Amino acid sequence: MKKKYSIFLLLLVLAITIILFMNKDNDNLKSNNKVEDSYKESIKPINSLEDSYMNFFDEKGHLFKSYSEEQLKNLLIDTNLYKRDESEDGEKPFATFYDENGINLEPSEEIKAEMKKLSNSNEFKLFIFRQSSISSYIPVRNNTIFSKPQSIIIEPTDEFKSMSIILENSSGNRIGRIVLGNYLGGLIVPLEAFESEDSYSIQLVNNEQDPIYLNGGIVIYK
Incomplete structure (x- = not known):
């Protein structure tokens, strides 16, 4: 019984760890996308007429x-x-x-x-x-x-x-x-x-x- 309980706890900890890493990767991806979008917005094409x-x-x-x-x-x-x-x-x-x-x-x-x-x-x-x-x-x-x-x-x-x-x-x-x-x-x-x-x-x-x-x-x- 104790053995089954220990295995269950181990699997639970492993699942929580995987979820936390996935959320962290998603946050990093969103952050990188924001930086990339901001970079793109800061660069105007060679022929630009925005606000011209x-x-x-x-x-x-x-x-x-x-x-x-x-x-x-x-x-x-x-x-x-x-x-x-x-x-x-x-x-x-x-x-x-x-x-x-x-x-x-x-x-x-x-x-x-x-x-x-x-x-x-x-x-x-x-x-x-x-x-x-x-x-x-x-x-x-x-x-x-x-x-x-x-x-x-x-x-x-x-x-x-x-x-x-x-x-x-x-x-x-x-x-x-x-x-x-x-x-x-x-x-x-x-x-x-x-x-x-x-x-x-x-x-x-x-x-x-x-x-x-x-x-x-x-x-x-x-």
Whole structure:
């Protein structure tokens, strides 16, 4: 009788031990899942539009157009035009030479195809600017007056809260302002809404305290 009772106690202790270990494993699994979910939430994809915005203002500062996240999604672009070139074997070239518009003088076939597409088979001209940081503001191409700008592509290195794109005519009068932020990836900013002016200069203004870092950008104009 005592022997049977001892065996029963042993089995009971063993069962309780197994249950406790299983509960501990489940708790660890839940904890690991929470950490993994939190990690995933903290990482945004390369092209992210969460909380992104783009607002257009006229010369009097009145808001006349806003883009939703879904609309901005259709304006994302992946381009290599302002990124440093690589040779066919993946090596960085010793030196790359550009013309006055920032265009590679010896572009690869891939770059040629991209330029042809963005210029609509050379209907438009391209001005390419590369890596830069904006502490206060940057006059694109030293305040050059662009003829009938169609759009400007801007790709930040890191997400920023707020940047303004200031447009001024040849007399120095502001004809419009675009405010955008909270996005990653190359974004095409359309400028057709300001075509009432034949030509104007473009300035990129940092609206926050920390510097804004750019991979580069492209002005598409006539």
